[in-house]
Amino acid sequence: MMPRMWPVLADVPATFWFPPQASTFAKEVDDFYFLIYYICLAFFIPIVIGMVLFVIWYRRRPGYEGSSLAWHNNLLEVTWTVVPTLIVVWIFVRGTEGYLDMMRPPNDTIDINVTARKWAWTFQYPNGAISDELHIPVNKAIRLRMRSDDVLHAFFVPAFRCKSDVVPGRVTTMWFQAILTGDFDLYCAEYCGEKHSNMLGLVRVHEEAEYKKWVEEANKPPTGDPVKHGLWLYNRVGCKGCHSLEENKVVVGPSFSKSFGSEQQMFGGGTQKVDEQYIRTSILEPQKQKRAGFERASQMQSYQGKLKDDEIAALTALIQSLKDGGPPPVEGK
Numbered sequence: 001m002m003p004r005m006w007p008v009l010a011d012v013p014a015t016f017w018f019p020p021q022a023s024t025f026a027k028e029v030d031d032f033y034f035l036i037y038y039i040c041l042a043f044f045i046p047i048v049i050g051m052v053l054f055v056i057w058y059r060r061r062p063g064y065e066g067s068s069l070a071w072h073n074n075l076l077e078v079t080w081t082v083v084p085t086l087i088v089v090w091i092f093v094r095g096t097e098g099y100l101d102m103m104r105p106p107n108d109t110i111d112i113n114v115t116a117r118k119w120a121w122t123f124q125y126p127n128g129a130i131s132d133e134l135h136i137p138v139n140k141a142i143r144l145r146m147r148s149d150d151v152l153h154a155f156f157v158p159a160f161r162c163k164s165d166v167v168p169g170r171v172t173t174m175w176f177q178a179i180l181t182g183d184f185d186l187y188c189a190e191y192c193g194e195k196h197s198n199m200l201g202l203v204r205v206h207e208e209a210e211y212k213k214w215v216e217e218a219n220k221p222p223t224g225d226p227v228k229h230g231l232w233l234y235n236r237v238g239c240k241g242c243h244s245l246e247e248n249k250v251v252v253g254p255s256f257s258k259s260f261g262s263e264q265q266m267f268g269g270g271t272q273k274v275d276e277q278y279i280r281t282s283i284l285e286p287q288k289q290k291r292a293g294f295e296r297a298s299q300m301q302s303y304q305g306k307l308k309d310d311e312i313a314a315l316t317a318l319i320q321s322l323k324d325g326g327p328p329p330v331e332g333k
Helices: 028-056 074-104 210-219 224-235 276-282 309-321
Strands: 112-116 120-124 134-137 142-148 151-159 162-166 174-178 181-186 200-206 263-265 271-273
Touching: 028 074, 074 174, 112 134, 112 151, 112 181, 120 134, 134 210, 142 151, 142 162, 162 174, 200 210, 224 309
Parallel strands: 112 142, 134 200
Antiparallel strands: 112 120, 142 174, 151 162, 151 181, 181 200, 263 271
């Protein structure tokens, strides 16, 4: 359906310049936004017209002498003080009601844990499944428990009209209910470092049966193939946000391609062979051995206590599989 010029009056999921109204909050947010917009126009247009007319009427011209007296109109002055004040009070009250609605989740929510880190999102579901995309069912209330591993981030889904800061050292909660199925963009809306613009994500809204099937399968890491398990972890625990699988492609940290078995120059002098022990140390104590050329890159967070030994071994197997270069593996193949 094509967007409309007057979205407040149009009962459509998309607006003239906003994305589709994909959550229960979206229509109220859009309606309130455009009401304020039209109120501003109602004041702005007469004021500008009056300013232009006054410039013309009271311009300096030959034979005209202005008065030194200050003229005023008590009724007019009271009106332009009281009326805007009442409008502002009404905007505050209605805005507060909408805000409180967004801050009070219902009792029957699906709770998902969100971890933000430079520069990726990780989502953990009630059954323990983890993904780098947010998967949710349509017409179900979702509550997010969000925390940051490093700096200040912000969770923002324009189609849902919802945004919340993700603050280090705190658990921030927010909720929403999607009303449209499909894929919707997720952004970090708080500057979080050099690759802030790459901290993009996706919200996939499924029918309920499809969501249940997905979340059940997502909790099953690949078995029998450590490389596939490593790729599965790479896409879910944050590696993807900083390390590429493609040769000579630097995101933040060094690429995994052709790194295993190579001799690397270290910051501060000396060389180090990239082997199993070096990879393990880099995962658990990333600041202990820095490669030359990356000393000014944003610091990697330690995965001590976050990854098990078999998971570290799987990531090592993935890096080892890329030692000769070539195309990176594709998940599920």
